Every structure is written in C-alpha cells, then in structure tokens.
Amino acid sequence: MGKKRSSKKPLIISLIIALVLIAILAAMFFGGNGKHINVLVSNVELRTITQTVSAVGKIEPETEVKISSQTSGEVIFLGVKEGDTVKLKQLLARINPDIVETQLEQVRASVESAKIDVDARLAEKERASNDFERAKELYAKKFISKQEFDMSKSAYETAFASHKAAISRVEQAKATLRQYERSIARTSIFSPISGIVTALSVELGEKVVGTEMMMGTEMMRVSDLSIMNAVVDVDENDIVLVKKGDTTLIEIDAIPDKIFKGKVIEIGHSAKTSSLGTQDQVTNFSVKVRLLEQDPRLRPGMSCNVEIQTASHYNVPSVPLQAVTVRETKPFGDEQHKADESDDNGKKEFGAKRPPSVVFTIENGTAKMVTVETGISDKGFIEIVSGLKQGQKIISGSYQAVSKLLSDGAKVRVDSLKAPKK
DSSP: OHHHHHHHHHHHHHHHHHHHHHHHHHHHHTTTSTTOEEEEEEEOEEEEEEEEEEEEEEEEEEEEEEEEOSSOEEEEEEOOOTTOEEOTTOEEEEEOOHHHHHHHHHHHHHHHHHHHHHHHHHHHHHHHHHHHHHHHHHHHTTSSOHHHHHHHHHHHHHHHHHHHHHHHHHHHHHHHHHHHHHHHHTTEEEOSSSEEEEEEOOOTTOEEOOSSSSOOOEEEEEEEEEEEEEEEEEETTTGGGOOTTOEEEEEETTEEEEEEEEEEEEEEEEEEEESTTSTTOEEEEEEEEEESSOOTTOOTTOEEEEEEEEEEEEEEEEEEGGGOEEOOSSOTTOHHHHHHHBOTTSOBOTTOOOOOEEEEEEETTEEEEEEOEEEEEOSSEEEEEESOOTTOEEEEEOHHIIIIIOOTTOBEEEEEEOOOOO
C-alpha cells in the first residue's frame, strides 16, 4: 500500500506545475488582469510622409565606349595606361599595317590593269563603230547582204557593251582601293571621346582580331566620368510607383561618409527575370538615376543603394505603422461569411475584397475599432485619409495586442504613453 501512495506523488506534482504554468500564461496573455489587455498609446499627429522605393544596383558612367580595332594584327604601339585621361581624337594605339599594305598594293595593281583594259575595249569599240558605218553604206547600195550587215551591227553593240563593262570594273577597283586605304588609316586608333581609360584589355605586342568579319577583340574602354548614373533594379510591385523626375538618395558602399542626391531619368520597360520557373523567381525593371553631385572617388561598377522618393504629402494626419491592422467585417465561423468566401466548388472566390484597415482608439479604458482609409507611408508612419482626427489617442502597441488580441469593446490598460519619434 505504501508503494502505491508514493507512486502518486510525481503525478500530483506534475499536475500542480501544469496549473501554475497555465496561470502564468493566462496572466501574461491578459496583461496581468483577466479583464484587461496591456497596450501602448499614441496620438494622431500631422506629419510629412514621404513614400520611398528601395533598390540596389551599380554606378555607371553616362557614356562608355568600347574600343576595338577594325583591322587584325599585332599591337605595335600602345600610348595609354588604365586610368589615364585622354582627349578627343588622341592616338591610343596602332596595329601593324603590313598585311593591309600588301593587300593595298594588289588592289592598286588591279586598278591599273582595269584602266589598261578600258583603253583596249575603247579601241575595239572604235574599230567596230567604223566597220558598222561602212557596212551601213554598203548595205544601202546593196553591195552586202542583210546577214553581213546584221553581223557588223552585232559586233559594234558587243564592243560598246564591253567598253562600258570595263569602265565599271575600273570604278569597282577604285572603290576597293579606297576601302583598303581606309583600312590602312584605321590601323591607328584614336579616342572617340574625351574621358578616362577605365579598362585596358591588351598589351604591347599582343595580336588582336579585327571587327571587319566578326566581333573582334575589345582593346579598352574610355568613359566620360563627368556624368555618372546609378542603374538599379526595382521590384515589379514597386515599379508602378516610380516616375521620371522622382528625387532619390544614393548610398555608395565605397563612400559611406556621403549621401548623394539624384533624379530618375529613365525607366525600363523590359522585365529582367532571374531563377525563371522556380520558387525564387524574381522580376525586376531597370531604372537609371542621374547623380546630381560629382565626386572624384566615384568609379564605374561601385555598388549602391538607392531610395526613390515617389510621393510626399505634407502636414497630413498620421499614425505609427504598427497601429494599423485589418479585421474581418463578419465574425469568424459565421456560416454566411464562409459561404461568401467560397463558391459552389469550395474554392475561394476570385477577386474577393480585402478586409478593411482599422485602428483602435481608446475611450475610458475601452478599445474602439475604427475603420480608416490609409494613404502613403514611410518607414515609420502611415497617412490617415479618413476615419481619424488630429489629436485622437490610438492604440499603437504591442504588436500582438493590435494584430491579434484587441477587439471592439475590449478592456485595456495603458502601460505608458509613448509619443512616436518624429
């Protein structure tokens, strides 16, 4: 019998501990009082609300030229180094012109040959013309047959056509000559803009491929760093808020001691999709932001964070973001409410309205649920378009109380009065 009594002691102790834990949880859940919920309150105040869209990207120059040679060959002169400042039409590099010079000599010989051929065809044309004139006189006097006259006429027309063809071949040879003369000139590469050499991909003595027949070798890049842009990717849900002319604040990782001001100058219309067909699929749109301030420390390719200020409303009623929540308009579990949410097949009705936004005010220790219309928001506050007035006290915390515990008519206890930071 003693063993049976002793075996019940652990069970009794466990029950006591469970009851104590339940009591503690209930006290925490109801704010230390079974009839009240602990809350924080704030006032509806007038503020300036600036709506922003955040994006990340890279710093890029407005003008960046990739320079390649049109002629293949060996680099025999390289007049710049990476980081050098160059002027418009400054000599940058020279390609060995030996192959092009050989081809040029061949073309010049072809031009001379074509000219000689023109002279020969001209002589044939004149001889055939004279023969044809005599044949016409003889045929008129019936001294030759019609067949002989036709043969003379045909020989003249053939000689005339051959002369014209020879002239065309001369023009063709001259055009080829001009092409190779330009190719010789293009073995010397000049800067197309004034700027800075931001990339150098070749060395002296290296062989490069020309762009005449294919992509060619990129030799260097010259950039105009006097005008810089931040090119960022904006999420598809935010791009509809962005417009040309929006002001921006730009933080550059490499220059943490300065915030740059900017302006949106270009908005992409083609989507950039990554991880297509997976759960991580992301769709962005490219936005170009012009930096309104220059800094010699800026370099192409630097990472940056941009806040685009898409709208500003001045002196409007506002409350902390955490004070606004949503509530179902009908009690959960109501059969009619369930029927409204589903169709005959038990599927959620397409296009169903979202629950309204609400704020809880406080009157005589009681929470009152007020439906509000909200406007734009920033990182801390949201605009109240209708439903509240300046100076009203509203419940702004805790998050659990606002989002889950509170209901219309609930008893509340104010922990402390904390005005939101401005």
